[in-house]
Amino acid sequence: MSSIVFVVSALEAIAASKEAHKQKHLGESVQKALKDIKEHAPQLPDPETIFAPLQLATRSGSIPLTTAALDCIGKLISYSYFSVPSSPNADKEADRAPLIERAIDTICDCFQGETTPVEIQLQIVKSLLAAVLNDKIVVHGAGLLKAVRQVYNVFLLSKSSANQQVAQGTLTQMVGTVFERVKTRIHMKEARLNLSKLEKGVGNTSSFTVDASDSVNDASGSNEADSVEESAASEVPSNDDGPKLTLKDLEHRKSFDDSQMGEGPTMVTQVKPPQSTPQSPSGQTPRESSIEDGMDSDDSEDEVYIRDAYLVFRSFCNLSTKVLPPDQLYDLKGQAMRSKLISLHLIHTLLNNSMLVFTSPLCTITNSKSNEPTGFLQAIKFYLCLSITRNGASSADKVFEVCCEIFWLMLKFMRAPFKVCYAQLWQDLALILL
Numbered sequence: 001m002s003s004i005v006f007v008v009s010a011l012e013a014i015a016a017s018k019e020a021h022k023q024k025h026l027g028e029s030v031q032k033a034l035k036d037i038k039e040h041a042p043q044l045p046d047p048e049t050i051f052a053p054l055q056l057a058t059r060s061g062s063i064p065l066t067t068a069a070l071d072c073i074g075k076l077i078s079y080s081y082f083s084v085p086s087s088p089n090a091d092k093e094a095d096r097a098p099l100i101e102r103a104i105d106t107i108c109d110c111f112q113g114e115t116t117p118v119e120i121q122l123q124i125v126k127s128l129l130a131a132v133l134n135d136k137i138v139v140h141g142a143g144l145l146k147a148v149r150q151v152y153n154v155f156l157l158s159k160s161s162a163n164q165q166v167a168q169g170t171l172t173q174m175v176g177t178v179f180e181r182v183k184t185r186i187h188m189k190e191a192r193l194n195l196s197k198l199e200k201g202v203g204n205t206s207s208f209t210v211d212a213s214d215s216v217n218d219a220s221g222s223n224e225a226d227s228v229e230e231s232a233a234s235e236v237p238s239n240d241d242g243p244k245l246t247l248k249d250l251e252h253r254k255s256f257d258d259s260q261m262g263e264g265p266t267m268v269t270q271v272k273p274p275q276s277t278p279q280s281p282s283g284q285t286p287r288e289s290s291i292e293d294g295m296d297s298d299d300s301e302d303e304v305y306i307r308d309a310y311l312v313f314r315s316f317c318n319l320s321t322k323v324l325p326p327d328q329l330y331d332l333k334g335q336a337m338r339s340k341l342i343s344l345h346l347i348h349t350l351l352n353n354s355m356l357v358f359t360s361p362l363c364t365i366t367n368s369k370s371n372e373p374t375g376f377l378q379a380i381k382f383y384l385c386l387s388i389t390r391n392g393a394s395s396a397d398k399v400f401e402v403c404c405e406i407f408w409l410m411l412k413f414m415r416a417p418f419k420v421c422y423a424q425l426w427q428d429l430a431l432i433l434l
Helices: 002-016 018-024 024-040 047-058 061-077 092-095 099-109 118-133 144-157 161-200 222-237 291-320 337-352 354-359 376-392 397-413 417-420 424-434
Strands: 139-140 267-270 364-366 373-375
Touching: 002 018, 002 061, 002 092, 002 354, 018 024, 024 047, 024 417, 047 061, 047 099, 047 397, 047 424, 061 118, 092 354, 099 118, 099 139, 099 144, 118 161, 139 291, 144 291, 144 337, 144 364, 161 337, 222 354, 222 376, 267 291, 291 337, 291 373, 291 376, 337 376, 337 397, 354 376, 354 397, 354 417, 364 376, 373 376, 417 424
Parallel strands: none
Antiparallel strands: 139 267, 364 373
């Protein structure tokens, strides 16, 4: 009922506006939506029927109508309403992009740069935050990246200091949520592996216990560091077997192939409700009889989350590496320097708060070239080290300071996987920063 109230209120405001009387298509669309709501009460009708007038309202040119429509779209996204399958009424319906993707596109299209009214800017940020933070229907791929990118644009281009601050906080919350979800998936994967070990050990005569050392420790745990170090040592030849990697040839040393990894289509995953485990006639539960199939399915879904984290982190690493001309190097309020600083600060925040994602052996992503799973840290090390080498010698104090903080986190938590192949590079980085 509360959903119907705010939708009806927004649609009635649009219907009463002068724009609805001037623009015939908008007026007819609103009246059709209101009629369908009454016919389907207390449930909402087909999502396409509700979305159509809201989308038209965002294009009306009216600040109040656009703001009201964006607010309603954001709330409906947070209620997971636009993720409900639409009822196809025509053949062309099957060729349309998913409704959640069109909803995000509609929100993003309302931002027209620094000339966008401040009220609309703020509502864009709020609605996109609702789309990314929805914990029941999670948006992935192009839709997620577009939402993050547009909030970044608001931060960079808005002339309102208040909106800049809101966009900066929202951006931090968005990327933090993406990585928190990966951490949750890592813990779930650990639980599945432990359950699998437990079920396989039930038939053994010896008792089986889950040792605490098998769990995924925090980034500072010695067990995890040892396992990552051994993995790195087995994958990469030692420095004695070949030339040492230095800063000069770092930019041409890219071990992880992501050339085929675009943003991908917008897709959603739905949080699965807990299921009961009734006994089958053979005495096995469905979970026991299909444990391997279930793990394969969950592993595929895990990679969807990890892929999002990879693309987000890669984007900010690339933004941080842009070379600034001398006249922009000390302009802390300029767009170029603000872009570099927020990118570096987000990299630092993600490393500081989500080190588990970078160091866990359970967090892997598929290499496009070899089609083999690769550790997350091994996948992003090229971009991370390139960001540090491009900015570590900066004469701008704030850039230098955040680079030192990032390097300290790398030295503290990533030394084990890096030291085998990057021994010389560590020395060069230290010389730059010291």
